[in-house]
Amino acid sequence: MARRQAVNVRVVNRLVRYTASKPIDGDEVVSQLGAKKSGKSVILALKSPRATLLIDEEGRLVVHGTSHPEVSRAAAKELLLRLGQSDSGLSTERGPLVVSFDYGQPLRTDRIQEFVPEAKVDERLECVRIIDEHHDMELLFFSNGGGVALGARSENMVSLAASHWGTRFDAERLFVEVLVRNVEDPEAEGDDEAQGEPLDLKDS
DSSP states (O other): OOOOSOOEEEEEEEEEEEEOSSOOOHHHHHHHHOOEEETTEEEEEEETTEEEEEEOTTSOEEEESOSSHHHHHHHHHHHHHHTTOOOTTOEEEEEEEEEEEEOSSOBOGGGHHHHOTTOEEETTTTEEEEEETTTTEEEEEOTTSEEEEEEESOHHHHHHHHHHHHHHHHHTTOBEEEEOOOTTOGGGTTOHHHHTOOOEEEEO
């Protein structure tokens, strides 16, 4: 049976790097705002807006943990304001995204390597990894039908990649259909034994 549900795609993390007109002094961020040193970089966690900021040794700011550009920009502006600096002339470089997607049906990840030999099993995360060179990203597929795209450049590209692999998995009958008994079925009324049966899982 063909997969009926559309792929649900959502941006989890948008990596953005900002360069101010004047390089940000990491030592000032540590002394004034309580940031922490990590190697040659400085890390600061903001609560409002919620984001993780990293100042590199060249004084550039990288914002992690936001899914919308306006939130990322607000986090950069908040840092500069706390340091008494203006955000005028702030340049932006958009980096890769972390995007989640969901097929809405369980997936036989234990069989993916039969049809995609280049796929790798990640036992630690309990998923299957595929380097998708055509869509320029790495994809992680989980048995519950969910997935994560790493290194993606746009949400639309993730949607295309997820749809591509979903169609391929569907052709190999790797999706599992979950059958749920219709409790409004008059033939099922009064059938206590039938109502107590577990869900029936079968390959789609």
